[in-house]
Amino acid sequence: MITCELMTTLAAAKPESHLLARPSCAQLPDTALIREMRELTSVADTRFGCAPFARITLLPDALWQDALTDGLVNALRPLFAAPVSENVVIDVSHIHDTVLVQVLRFLFNQAHKLSDLQLKKKDDSTLRIRHLAALCLPEQRERLAKIIQQQQAIANGMIAGRRLADTPSDRCTPQYVVDEAQTLCAAFPALRCEVLDEKQIVEQGLGLLHAVGKGATCPPRLLAIHYDGTNDGPVRCYVGKGITFDTGGLWLKEGAGMYTMKYDMCGAANVLGLMLTVAELKLPVRIMGVLALAENAIGPDAMQPGTVARACNGLTVEINNTDAEGRLVLADAIAWASQRHPQVQYIIDMATLTGAVVKALGYELSGLMTQNEMLRDHLTQAGLRSGDEVWSLPLDARLKKQTESTIADLCNTPTNNAAISASAAWLLHHFCPPTIPWAHLDISGTALWREGGRSVASGRPIPLLVEHLLADIES
Structure with missing residues (x-):
């Protein structure tokens, strides 16, 4: 865990820290090196002649105000690929x-x-960041202390989700996932876990979750x-898709498309992370997070194209594509969540769909699909x-033909291969x-951070959902 403090003067910084600042920062020392660095229009970075700091990085003033392109974070990423100090000071x-x-x-x-x-x-010589110092004005301390506490709790939830998602699917x-969740939740008295095994899944009528998971040697869980x-x-209910590995089933994926499929449970992993964040912040609300878990x-025993399965709300679905399994487990989990509590304020699901x-x-x-305008607006503003951020996609009766089946109430994929994301939401x-009120978040693009041809879990959309929840509580 990284510790954090607020400071109002650079003189309080730990020796040999890495200083991140704006060129216009008034507290920078007036030296020839700093004057030369200030003249650059791009990132200015040095590890030499910058005592008492181990490294000084000046990032253009515009990046500190760029809320659109993640410019400052993107500039920081290469700097922390190999940290030079355990201590970071940021203005x-x-x-x-x-x-x-x-x-x-x-x-x-x-x-x-x-x-x-x-x-x-393990390379024990690699430095890790241990301490963060935020340089601020005296009048900013109280406000920033609250923001830092919230963002650290959010990051802790993101890390829990990321670690789980990064773990190989074998x-x-x-x-x-159930065992890890129970271990992590045990640290918070306000959290309790309820588990349905494969027999209980069948007994409670979750036929879609059963259909997806029954072909694996590792049985499904809710x-x-x-x-x-x-x-x-x-x-408030949050539902996450937890396909711990997706071969595509009998509708087999090609090898390249299968490589990152251990991440097909990022939705579920991030529901867990969200619940841990909420518990750490001790928010005065009632929440249920539902993880639909299957391989x-x-x-x-794998489900076959043409199979008709029945969900726990009684609707039947023709499975015409076994590689469209995520919407099946989500559908059952959403229906189950809506029946589990008599007082449901809203349901938000998230999935690499x-x-x-x-x-x-x-x-x-992230793609946002909902028919509730208030939920759409509140999630959009929370994203900003x-x-x-999220971007809204259409969801109305014009999509009806995309899920029509001649043999069942619904089919799981459109035969014309059109409007795939919106059709899944429909x-x-x-x-x-x-x-x-219900909203669907398709996080296929945002659940991973991609760099240099490799992917790792990102922890999104936990920040969005915590911000939405905090605003919801305040209102």
């Missing part, structure tokens, strides 16, 4: 609020590295995490404030009662 006295939370989360997330999974020979089975930050009131495998959303929105924006909306 936050003049920074856009959205950039501030993005940068704080980025720095706190440095507490997790892939090497922490202990699957690779280890990270549905039961492994995990509900309950948070009681208050004794009464409505329950989409090939085996004698479609590659089509990446083609539409790229890697920076948190720097974890299928899902049938499983949430119209009296409950």
Whole structure:
């Protein structure tokens, strides 16, 4: 864990720290080196002649106000690929609020590295960030202390989700996720876990989750995490797709498309991370997080194209594509969540659901689909404030033909291969009662951070959902 403090003068910085500042920072020492660095229009970085600091990096003033392109975080990434000090000092006295939370989360997330999974020979000589000092004005201390506390809790949740998602799928089975969640939740008295095994899944009528998971040697699980930050009131529900590995089933993926499929459970992993963040912040709300966990495998019992399965709300679905399994487990989990509590304020699901959303929105924006205008607006605004943005896609009856089946109530994929992301959401909306506001987040583009041809879990959209939740509580 990275510790943090606020300071109002650079004189309080720990010796041999890495200083990150704006060229216009008034507290920079007036030396020939600093004057020369200030004249540069790009990033100015030095490890020589900068005592008492180990490294000084001046980043253009414009980056500290760039809330659109993640410019400051992107400039910081290469700097922290190989840190030179355990201590970082960052000037936050003049920074856009959205950039501030993005940068704080980025720095706190440095507490997790892939090497922490202990699957690779560890390099003990590699430095890790241990302490963060935020340089601010005296009148900013109280406000910034609250922001830092919130962003560190968010980062802790993100790290929990990232670690789980980064774990190889031969280890990270549905039961492994349950075991890890129970271990992590045990640290918070307000969290309790409810688990359905494969027999209970069948007994409670979750036929879609059963259909997806029955072909694997590692059976499916439904995990509900309950948070009681208050004794009464409505329950906010979050549902996550937890396909611990996706071969595509009998609709087999090609090798290149299968390589990153251990990350097909990022939605579920981030529901867990969200619940841990909420518990750490001790928010005065009631929340239920539902993780729909299964491996989409090939085996004698694997679901077949043309199979008709029945969800726990009674609707039947023709499975015409076994590689569209995520919407099946989500549909059952949404229906189950809507029945589990009589007081549901809203249901928000998140899933690495479609590659089509990446083609539409790229890697920076999560796709948002809902028919509730208030929920759409509140999530959109929360995305802007948190720097974890969403973009709304259409969801209305014009998509009806995309899920029509001649043999069942619905089919799981459109035969014309059109509007894939919105069609999946249209299928899902049938499983949430119209009296409950519901929104779907397609995080196929944002759940991973891609750099140098490699992918790692990002922890998104936890920042978005915490910001939305905090605003919801305040209102």
